[in-house]
Amino acid sequence: MNLARFPRRRYTAGPTPLEPLPHLTRHLGGRVELWIKRDDLLGLAGGGNKTRKLEFLVADALAKGADTLVTVGAPQSNHCRLTLAAAVREGLKCRLILEERVPGSYRADASGNNLLFDLMGVETVTVVAGGSDLNAAMAGALADLVAAGRLGYAIPGGGSNPRGALGYVACAEELLAQSFEQGVAFDHVVVASGSAGTHAGLVVGLEAANADLPVTGINVRRPRPEQEGNVHALAQATAMFAGVPEIDRAAVTCLDRWVGPGYSLPTPEMVAAVRLLAATEGVLLDPVYTGKAMAGLLDLVREGHFKAGSRIVFVHTGGSPALFAYRPILAGPLAG
Numbered sequence: 001m002n003l004a005r006f007p008r009r010r011y012t013a014g015p016t017p018l019e020p021l022p023h024l025t026r027h028l029g030g031r032v033e034l035w036i037k038r039d040d041l042l043g044l045a046g047g048g049n050k051t052r053k054l055e056f057l058v059a060d061a062l063a064k065g066a067d068t069l070v071t072v073g074a075p076q077s078n079h080c081r082l083t084l085a086a087a088v089r090e091g092l093k094c095r096l097i098l099e100e101r102v103p104g105s106y107r108a109d110a111s112g113n114n115l116l117f118d119l120m121g122v123e124t125v126t127v128v129a130g131g132s133d134l135n136a137a138m139a140g141a142l143a144d145l146v147a148a149g150r151l152g153y154a155i156p157g158g159g160s161n162p163r164g165a166l167g168y169v170a171c172a173e174e175l176l177a178q179s180f181e182q183g184v185a186f187d188h189v190v191v192a193s194g195s196a197g198t199h200a201g202l203v204v205g206l207e208a209a210n211a212d213l214p215v216t217g218i219n220v221r222r223p224r225p226e227q228e229g230n231v232h233a234l235a236q237a238t239a240m241f242a243g244v245p246e247i248d249r250a251a252v253t254c255l256d257r258w259v260g261p262g263y264s265l266p267t268p269e270m271v272a273a274v275r276l277l278a279a280t281e282g283v284l285l286d287p288v289y290t291g292k293a294m295a296g297l298l299d300l301v302r303e304g305h306f307k308a309g310s311r312i313v314f315v316h317t318g319g320s321p322a323l324f325a326y327r328p329i330l331a332g333p334l335a336g
């Protein structure tokens with residue numbers, strides 16, 4: 001594989017840190033060793049996993065002469081925030097379509113990412129009901145632009161198509177290079193699994209490198225069979241796009257025990273995980289993705305799921321700006 005063949009913009013200067021989590025490891029009894037890949041420190045405004053996907057997607061938009069990025073996400077979408085930030089960086093406009101997955105959850109004056117849409121000068125925000133035909137909404141937005149003599153570039157939800165997933169193929173290569181440099185071999189990768197591009201890209205990158213490093217995805221929305229099907233389908237398409245061999249279905253594992261009542265809806269385990277990482281390691285997770293993914297990792301460690309002595313790396317995919325929209329749910333007894 002040769003990722004240099006794909007057009008790419010750079011939004012982060014160098015690799016993200018790969019760090020041990022000594023306090024958390026001790027807190028959990030020291031049976032396994034926990035590490036973190038700090039993709040919450042990627043570039044753009046409050047970077048996270050979407051930054052890596054956008055490096056490839058926005059390069060394609062520029063190559064095609066687009067003047068506007070159009071994308072879709074939830075009302076507190078990190079993907080929408082980062083797409084907008086990339087547009088600002090590139091001198092492009094940005095139009096957002098927000099899917100109200102939890103009825104009544106959109107408030108124009110909400111904090112967190114919603115505030116940032118406004119600060120960075122989004123051109124339009126269109127709110128559609130959960131379950132709407134998002135492809136039709138995006139096609140409508142592109143047609144509006146054409147009618148105005150402009151050219152839009154549609155980025156799918158979460159930036160999860162084969163081109164976007166290349167960002168996480170690149171991350172897998174980066175992780176393996178750091179692992180070698182730092183002299184630490186990992187036995188397992190754990191990551192949040194949502195629109196699937198992150199999980200699929202990691203699997204493709206690790207499989208193509210023959211790394212013998214299994215990835216466990218922790219679902220944030222869908223039941224296990226559906227999510228495993230989505231991740232595998234996207235991994236296959238990404239492998240074909242990148243020109244590497246097919247991906248075995250057995251390389252895809254998605255656990256769905258930590259979704260709770262639904263996408264973006266809080267669980268006590270998520271709150272405990274967010275508070276624990278902040279208090280033990282000074283690492284900020286988020287309520288929608290990494291809080292639930294870490295809740296899964298913590299339970300798996302406590303249940304003895306991993307062999308004693310295993311070294312596990314959690315890919316922190318970002319999202320902390322959304323914390324500020326969840327204050328009443330996350331704040332402790334002293335918060336007043």
Ligand SMILES: *Cc1c(COP(=O)(O)O)cnc(C)c1O
Nearest residue numbers: 078194195196198289317318319
């Ligand atoms: C989008 C997102 C994810 C999920 O990544 P996918 O590629 O959509 O599966 C995880 N964490 C954060 C913070 C996100 O914004």
